[in-house]
Amino acid sequence: MTPRDITLICLVLCLGMKIQAQEEDSPIPIISAVPSSVIPLNESVKILCQGTPQSFLYQLEILGNSTNKMVEEKYGFQKEAEFIINHMDTKTAGRYQCRYRKAYRWSKYSEALQLVVTGLYDKPFLSTDQDSKVIPGENISLQCGSPHTPFDRFSLTTEGGATLPQHQDEGHQGNFTLGPVTPGFSGNYRCYGWYSDNPYVWSAPSDTLKLVVKDTMNQDYKLENLIRVGVAGLVLVALLAILAENWHSYKLPHKEDRQDLPEWSYDKQKM
Structure with a gap:
């Protein structure tokens, strides 16, 4: 092997190591939806794709049955790209992914984001057979159903658009069990009905069900503080009473003590 061949091999190895290092420096993009991934019909939603400051091209795609379809591209060096869907409908609902391009290579695709209309x-309807005010550690069951529409899937959401695990149909009704609950479970809940063959098209939201988890630990702590303050107050009052009694006894000596005191007289002498 000639020195020239050795030099070429070293150049190829160095180039391969550089390309591998660049790939490792390209983190998987993060995709999210604002204000929520559950959007009412004809409302707008903003899709964010977070990459790196060196990214000069972002691409948003919607997942089909077999292939992805490119939705939009954004050019310009930026850490995060914004894609806006102005009118949400059955055509724009679905699963989305994004990726970015840095230097001459594409990043990997982000995780899939599910947009629901x-x-x-x-x-x-959303209801519960229990009291909606529960204490920490208990479980609470919620029922979501429709007497007229034969949904075979139901989803429960809470404030902020967080979607809880879905539930299959049990006679046009979905049952959700939450717990053991903590104060963090407090909030407003709604549910939706939909069909398994069209998972990105949901019903209108149910009426709000407010769940309150009583913070018994905090209440016990406040009660203990009140008891401590009350006991301290009684002790302070008792001490003040003792001090006042002692002070009064020293200031006004008893009558028997005054009889033992010598009497002083003053005689005027004539000049």
């Missing part, structure tokens, strides 16, 4: 069917 709501308001295509009548709202279901």
